[in-house]
Amino acid sequence: MRTGIATVCLSGTLKEKMQACAIAGFDGIEIFEQDLVTSALSPEAVRAMAADLGLGLDLYQPFRDFDSVPEDLLRENLRRAGAKFELMSRLGMDTILVCSNVATAEIDDDGLRAEQLGRLAQLAGEHGVKVAYEALAWGKYVNDYEHAHRLVETVDHPNLGTCLDSFHILSRDWDTAPIEKFNAEKIFFVQVADAPKLSMDVLSWSRHYRVFPGEGQFELDKFMGHVVRAGYAGPVSLEIFNDVFRQSDVERTAVDAMRSLIWLEEQSAKWLDAHDGGAAAGSGKVAGRRRYPMELATLPKVAEPAGFNFAEVKADDTAALEKLLGQLGFEFEGRHRTKDVQLWTMGHARVIINEQAPSHAEPAIAALGFDVDNPVIASARAQQLKAPVVPRKVQADEEVFQGIAAPDSTEIFLCQGSPDGTAAWTAEFGQAGEFGDGVSAPVGAGAVIDHVNLAQPWQHFDEAVLFYTSALALEPAPFAEVPSPTGLVRSQIMQTTDRAVRLVLNLAPLIQQEDAGQQDGGRKSYQEHIAFAVDDLVGLARNARDRGLEFLEIPANYYEDLAARFSLDPGFLATLKELNLLYDRDASGEFLHFYTATVGSVFFEMVERRGGYDGYGAPNAPVRHAVQYDHARRPPN
Structure with a gap:
């Protein structure tokens, strides 16, 4: 053509x-x-x-x-x-x-x-x-x-x-x-x-x-x-x-x-x-x-990703991230043998903390790993679609990741998936040292990365949709608009057929993303988050509270409204309020979730999906935006 x-x-x-x-x-x-x-x-x-x-x-x-x-x-x-x-x-x-x-x-x-x-x-x-x-x-x-x-x-x-x-x-x-x-x-x-x-x-x-x-x-x-x-x-x-x-x-x-x-x-x-x-x-x-006279070329065929392999957060000072993950119940698995990075896990959810960020760079999501059938073929397809290659130095006996750059500069690594959900590269990390309390978190044993929310610069939003559709075979769902104190946030869900990968692209109001998408020492000027799914959110939240986790504080008005919207057991409603949990329900199931405080531009969300619930708690999003907006403007202690 x-x-x-x-x-x-x-x-x-x-x-x-x-x-x-x-x-x-x-x-x-x-x-x-x-x-x-x-x-x-x-x-x-x-x-x-x-x-x-x-x-x-x-x-x-x-x-x-x-x-x-x-x-x-x-x-x-x-x-x-x-x-x-x-x-x-x-x-x-x-x-x-x-x-x-x-x-x-x-x-x-x-x-x-x-x-x-x-x-x-x-x-x-x-x-x-x-x-x-x-x-x-x-x-x-x-x-x-x-x-x-x-x-x-x-x-x-x-x-x-x-x-x-x-x-x-x-x-x-x-x-x-x-x-x-x-x-x-x-x-x-x-x-x-x-x-x-x-x-x-x-x-x-x-x-x-x-x-x-x-x-x-x-x-x-x-x-x-x-x-x-x-x-x-x-x-x-x-x-x-x-x-x-x-x-x-x-x-x-x-x-x-x-x-x-x-x-x-x-x-x-x-x-x-x-x-x-x-x-x-x-x-x-x-x-x-x-x-026909017109010859149409095709690209290497790849299946949609089988799931998230890891999420990576980069920062100059990683102490706050380490503390936050430990309070959530993640286990410190050690440092990489040749790189300044740490590995934290909960079940099959893996978070890499990268300490190689430039000076004064606040915590930000830097990379995502996806499980694919054939990383080399998937990378070849992405490169034919004009995706920039991300160089990555490796030593002998280290796994070679195929990396490409997304439009918002997030690095995307295509990893060899394992049927049991494990990852061979984790063997490159040493034993846990001074981090972690050594206490396992059984309520998180089945944890996985549920979804990742990435804020997109206004001038690259449409480009990002095409990138993830063409290079990673994700399908866009109809977009939604969520109100926030600074304006409407356009939210575009990209996902696999089986929902093993859910990526949420947010186009935030301009006031929140001045210089968005520009690399300033690896720092991003807008909030993003990683959500982890567990089987027992209430139990995990109690354990996290006991470890001193700072939850995102949900207003009492929210729970009054929740009682009006749903006929909930009073004891269950009291538990939600006690632990700052949010709730949603549809014809297929229920959704419980809570948010942590923000560190740099990153916060975490813990979720529990009950039944066939397939959403993201959209009715609760305005509450999160409002509370985060208020917290960001509070004077420091």
């Missing part, structure tokens, strides 16, 4: 955008008119630079408000088009995007439109240019891609074809199956964009909320499957209007964009295999999609 991207997707100058696209590995670009008009580069210099970078110049765009106009305005539009065709000659470009008229259309007559588009095609032919006519979703008279295609077929000129834009089609819920019947030679260009499903006018939706494939809710694999079945083999190019992307680092955004097309290519191949599989099998062909 030939990959492309419109320069309007990116921040910076035209030169910076072209360089970023080349670094990310795109085959070609669309030049957005404003980027050229405001550039210090001449058309000839742009052409030369593209050649040096190995970038094709695939489309010049947009040419607006051409059709459905009176004759005098048409003559002016043809003059304007001729000037652009001459400019394209200097650029070495041969295709221009012409949008259906929005602002100046006065005459609703398909016959007239076809005649006018024919005159444009004739002029384009004289300049060696092809015109890709696109139906804007908000076009005054032409807003349906099938309508635009009928006009192209009526004109029947070799220099006039259609441009299929997934946003204009899917935002209107048009059926994409008719694409398969299009003459592939008349499909001059294909643009793709994803988007969240929003209830708003389509123009504003398009101009501000498009996202890269895999970061929204459109069925792009199905759209592309129909495009491939039609016989199209030209560029598949991103056209994304997004306020965040145009403010973010240009190279990073370009890499995220390229990742999205790699993911889309694989998903489209899967869609074709699923829908062509029967025919292909019956005819003895390997895969139905290989019958």
Whole structure:
């Protein structure tokens, strides 16, 4: 598949955008008119630079408000088009995007439109240019891609074809199956964009909320499957209007964009295999999609992670973390034989405390380990999806972890899973020394990491969703918004089918994440937490209280409200209040949990799931946010 991207997707100058696209590995670009008009580069210099970078110049765009106009305005539009065709000659470009008229259309007559588009095609032919006519979703008279295609077929000129834009089609819920019947030679260009499903006018939706494939809710694999079945083999190019992307680092955004097309290519191949599989099998062909002109590449196949292997917290001064884990009932398993790290365990829940943080770095979640079937293959897949590799020094006889970096700089390690939940690398740690009280915590014997909550920088939230979907095969659940004293917190759950891995990505209000995502000596400026599931939360909480644990103090008003919401046994309610436990219930089961105080940017949550409860205690989240907000503003003792 030939990959492309419109320069309007990116921040910076035209030169910076072209360089970023080349670094990310795109085959070609669309030049957005404003980027050229405001550039210090001449058309000839742009052409030369593209050649040096190995970038094709695939489309010049947009040419607006051409059709459905009176004759005098048409003559002016043809003059304007001729000037652009001459400019394209200097650029070495041969295709221009012409949008259906929005602002100046006065005459609703398909016959007239076809005649006018024919005159444009004739002029384009004289300049060696092809015109890709696109139906804007908000076009005054032409807003349906099938309508635009009928006009192209009526004109029947070799220099006039259609441009299929997934946003204009899917935002209107048009059926994409008719694409398969299009003459592939008349499909001059294909643009793709994803988007969240929003209830708003389509123009504003398009101009501000498009996202890269895999970061929204459109069925792009199905759209592309129909495009491939039609016989199209030209560029598949991103056209994304997004306020965040145009403010973010240009190279990073370009890499995220390229990742999205790699993911889309694989998903489209899967869609074709699923829908062509029967025919292909019956005819003895390997895969139905290989019958089509466009070849779709796939990535190494990996299964979703089997579970968390470990969580790592990094700090300059680790004393508070050590104390907190000990109070919860974790056992100190010793120090690593060659690295300045400690291992703490409770059941199969493993926490690494990394003492190699820069000076004055407060505790923060630094890394997560996931159990996978084949770490090498999983890492190869992630690297093909443009995930940065995390280097890790190892000595002889030490396990080699495959590491990649997530968009928020959290390090992700792909570990060899064990059927019994153990980890061979734990043998690299010495015996417990001066830490720990040597007392086992039987109530935590079955503990596992239940979920990890990571706060995401605002400019990388959508990128993170795509990263975990494509590289780790996690599936996004519908996002929720939780009120906090500083605004709404957007919460996106990423999880495996069996819920063995649950990752919660939070987009916190801007006031809470100034400089979020920036590495400042390894310090994060927002709160994150690790949740551990146990079988007996009440027993664990009593033991932790006896060890002096500082719980997050829950207001009495919460328990009054809890009594009103649920018919709870008075003794059980008293226990919840006594131990600062929170409670939730649904049709499938019950959920008990409590939170510790925050150390640096990290706190811990202990949970107990009863029955088939599958949530996270969402009704209790505003309480946590409010209490943490209040605690953070209390004067020090």
